[in-house]
Amino acid sequence: MLPFQTLLQPDKQLKQHVYQQIAGRLINLIQEGILQPGSYLPGSRVMADLLQLHRKTVIAAYEELLSQDWIVAIPRKGMMVATNLPLMKPRSYQPAVSPYAQTPGFRFNTQIPSLPAQVAPTKTRLVVNDGAPDVRLAPLEEWIKACRSIIQSPQYPKRLTQGPTAGSENLRQETIRYLSHTRGLRLDLQNILITRGAQMAIYLAASLLVKKGDAVIVASPNYFYADQCFEQLGAQLLRVPADQDGIDTDAVEQLCRTRKIRCLYIISHHHHPTTVTLSAVRRMKLLQLIRTYQLAVIEDDYDYDYHYPTAPILPLASADHGGHVIYIGSMTKSLGLSIRIGYMIAPAAFIEAATALRRLMDLRGDNLSEEALALLLADGTIERHLKKSNKIYHERRDLLCRLLTAKLGDAVDFVPPNGGMALWLPFHRRHPLPVLATKAAAQGVAISDGAHYNYGGLSLNALRFGFASLNPKEITTVVNILAGILQT
């Protein structure tokens, strides 16, 4: 007889019933070939004695095995391990290591580039992020109230079970209305797909447009996760320099003239990472190129809602582009909630294809969140929040610019951004960012070491200084600490 008292070892501390533990372990022994087909288990009384358990527990375990066909009850002989199981070579009596600690023998795609890890925020006093909103300003209480009002409404079971993949109809309607007020876009329900933030919209648009080997134009430097989307799909990236007026449209034209371009990705407001805005002249030039070359354009306008000196220039999407601009935006950035909701705007046929693809990646969004956001758009909460936070972020930008000029002097060289949540801050070469970041971390301040922004083989010495999520006191502290480091 096998040493069942060693092999079975129930653990009474576990939540799982002891009889289930015994049954599970017996199945393992069968699977591992230790308990051979055709062999008999000890009678329940014997086994109960061996394991120091109540006989009923053993009987329950055996019944479990019977119901799963691992064993069969042979009259007057007892419980026999089923003989229709494939015979297996006995192996070690030791419990196997977790299969998930092993390296599988199959191949898989490990080519997706991973960016260097950001500094972990938990151990630090202050984090300078890439340009995130201030969660402390977010309308969280209003959010919870909206959620509660939805689940308490008599229609909630219908509304919550299974919404459309394209997103809650209420939210699509409210977003269309919002985009009409703020961007002058004229849209139907069939022109919009609600996504998980802007990132999913970029991935979907890229997946529909790009096949292996296709040429895609991006600005240099560019938002790294957009670059990676295109690369993951096998695109060849054509990097066109961007200056203070945005991407060089003459260079884009040159490329369009000489080869087949699959699409162009552009952030027309507050380009990531450099925060420049595409000038009016270049916008017109780009619209001309769109018409001439039937160019598909992915316009990522994640940051439109925050603009400080004046109203923002309208996006390319608002102009006459013949349906060639796939327009992408985000509510996540605006709200500062941890809820990720964005949208894609495009001609109906494109939205239809994007919706079908999104269904395969993620059947649908969270209806409760989508309905709650629709409520907050409808009752004006979002607009009030944007107005309030626009004013606050504007002040924080101004404060940061003043402090940087006063305290860091010629160690930095920056142009104030005309909107958004971050300032592009190039440091003089004599202050390498990896060194600066290490010293700042020692003083409790997490800043980027700049590696993210050098994606694609660049060697900039710059970072995005997210000012929106820091209050005036925090901004002052960070700049003082940086100034102290630079002086030593």
Next chain:
Amino acid sequence: MLPFQTLLQPDKQLKQHVYQQIAGRLINLIQEGILQPGSYLPGSRVMADLLQLHRKTVIAAYEELLSQDWIVAIPRKGMMVATNLPLMKPRSYQPAVSPYAQTPGFRFNTQIPSLPAQVAPTKTRLVVNDGAPDVRLAPLEEWIKACRSIIQSPQYPKRLTQGPTAGSENLRQETIRYLSHTRGLRLDLQNILITRGAQMAIYLAASLLVKKGDAVIVASPNYFYADQCFEQLGAQLLRVPADQDGIDTDAVEQLCRTRKIRCLYIISHHHHPTTVTLSAVRRMKLLQLIRTYQLAVIEDDYDYDYHYPTAPILPLASADHGGHVIYIGSMTKSLGLSIRIGYMIAPAAFIEAATALRRLMDLRGDNLSEEALALLLADGTIERHLKKSNKIYHERRDLLCRLLTAKLGDAVDFVPPNGGMALWLPFHRRHPLPVLATKAAAQGVAISDGAHYNYGGLSLNALRFGFASLNPKEITTVVNILAGILQT
């Protein structure tokens, strides 16, 4: 002078400021080539008269255009349309139609198959779905309370801003604990990725494994959205018949012997759509094949938590598979919340690649939801909910089986499912489902016409009868209506 009073037409009903409307419209006129570079705008007094607006409104609009470089102020001459804009041919004076109503000239992938639309639930009294939980039983109040407690905690700004792509660490820890209790899995943090429901996990695993032309084994019939994931990636599907014991493992072995198999997709409990469970014998056979052929297996176990006669057979993932089983589960199905949270379990290197790819599709999950779910797992709410709803769904299954036998007689031929939320219900050929569904809809009951389940060229006459989301009275009503239709 252009007919500005016609061309500009501000709409005072709109939320957008009138001056912004005027500025936006003027930009359009410039972009459309109607207002030519070098031409002059009327003075603000003249324009105000023309448009019947206050002069200050016009001045504000002009300032907007100045700040955006669309026009320049020429001393003693007025506002001139900038000459550094590319010259464009004037076109119609009519406002252009929405660009998004136009068909773009670029090509894109429209090959993603779309399933026939389900019957819309809004107009109906009762919906028989595919096997969804009952939202009325979901712990929604507990959910809201958990969310509130998180946003009121002093750590919330740090926790909510930017969580890791792999999912909240609290949720990963709680899920690992849960999977250890219920499936005997031994896992580390690096073996788990939190996703948006099981669907995203399937898409990620498939994307990492499958390249164009690769052979993938699936059961026939199979979950249509899994089939579509593989097809979208260019896989060649090898459909292996499944009977009451699940997929035919001898046929799988035959395929493995004769050609290179990229992976196998399997639902080991309550196969979709037919609800059969893979038998113990075939499980062992499959584990043998995994070891022999180094086969990658995607085990979709979305429905494990609901099992009626006994505890479920452990998944393949719990056995000794050398890291070859990529295990996928869902909390969405269990909870009946509209919050979509699932997970993928795999060896660390695979999880790392899946996390990098997920980041490109969807930067991260909703931290608030993930933290709330972690709380409800930790305080036992989820376990209590599962226990309660398991009992209720068990009763509903039994009631449905009794009623179907008693009232539909030999019009149907079914095997009671041993778990899950749906019953696979084949109808006799003399009762074609499209006809039945149309007649049922006329009486306020939405049932599937079966088209979904015939994906891949099948011609079954069967549907999944989701019993979990209907209470006893609703189940009785539906069966009575179906019985009435069949008798006529």
